[in-house]
Amino acid sequence: MNLSALLAARAAQGRPVRIGLIGAGKFGSMILAQARHIEGYHVVGIADLDVGKARDALTRVHWEAERFGAKSLADACKTGTTHVTDTAADLFAFDDIEVIIEATGHPIAGIRHALAAIDAGKHVVMVNVEADVLCGPLLAEKARAAGVVYSMAYGDQPAAICELVDWVHACGFELIAAGKGMNFAPPYRYSTPDTVWDFFGWSEEEVAAGDFNPKMYNSFTDGTKAAIEMAAVANATGLDCPEDGLAFHPAGLQDLANVFRPSSDGGQLEKPGLVDIAASREKDGRVVLNNIQWGMFVTFRAPNAYSRDCIRQYGLLTDTSGWYGSMWRPFHLIGLETSVSVLSAVLRGEATGSSTRYRADAVATAKGDFAAGDMLDGEGGFKVWAKAIPARLAAAQDALPIGLAHHIRLKRAVKRDQVITLDDVEITDDADIFAMREDQKRILDG
Structure with a gap:
């Protein structure tokens, strides 16, 4: 209950909490909307593959252009402004950044970003729940060994x-x-990106006028x-x-x-x-x-x-x-509240929730009958939904986690509502993440 007082004390010493943000989408935009109103809370750098999109997001949340015009992270640190880059590695390499907020929503990228941040001795606030449910227990273990905090993002459920x-x-x-x-409701389970708007009751005109991602909304729906x-x-x-x-x-x-x-x-x-x-x-x-x-x-x-x-x-x-x-x-107010996690990690050394056990998993489950050779399309798509089951069952079946069910080909047929296993698919990419998943089994809990 005293995070604001602890932050005020640091700010009075001329030592703002210095932050790197990866991902300037909706969640990242909400983080930025509040950041400029918290004294002593300095977003030094923002990394996004689309720098123009990141700059547009900053403008949309009422940042003046000069506030994010720093030519480098060192310049941002010196002037109290923000540097925008397309290279997340810049944030990990910059010593004065204390904490990384991972808000990309991409599970594979999120895991790799968290590993790099932990290796660089930085706290991690993991907005990316898709990454957390995939390898969060192992990331938390690595963070503890490195003496940094690995935390869920306050504001998210x-x-x-x-x-x-x-x-x-x-x-x-x-x-x-x-x-x-x-x-x-039960019929929502088999929603697809083509049918999802029917469950929201929105007209085609409303959807066309908004910035809506059908796969994201379908993930909420199914x-x-x-x-x-x-x-x-x-x-x-x-x-x-x-x-x-x-x-x-x-x-x-x-x-x-x-x-x-x-x-x-x-x-x-x-x-x-x-x-x-x-x-x-x-x-x-x-x-x-x-x-x-x-x-x-x-x-x-x-x-x-x-x-x-x-x-x-x-x-x-x-x-x-x-x-x-x-x-x-x-x-819950999503990114508008995430500063609580950042300040808790930096000022108290505490996480606002952390996946310290491998107790549960979210596994890919077929939305229909599909043939060998069909390509799965991951979270929110046409082919699979995620089932939350005990980790001991997921491990015993070698179930395919939902975070690895994107753009992966079936090598044998599956039936509707069948949990898809590693033996059902052709593994050609992301071998490092599959290896982490196998390693994570040694900390299986319950």
């Missing part, structure tokens, strides 16, 4: 869920479940993003994924404690200690009353009768027995 989980443990309650809200994020939360908290993937239980605020409790006590969970989704749609598509589509939640159990009575007396929403309660955060 996984970090906010980790904060709620920490609250449960710190208060002495028994953690039962954690998750987030999401607009989902449940892939949920699987990626919930697997990451499991790896950060020690919770489990359900054996057969996320169930997407429809639940509003008033239902959380009743739904997300064990089936032995009348709930929908196969056991305590799971991640899952509070769907904002009933299975027939009707909107759930008081849904938490944009929010995050935890459910927990009181340890004794006195605590049970207290949580009811103070207005907490509980199940019918009073033993189970829920706590939630209604919104």
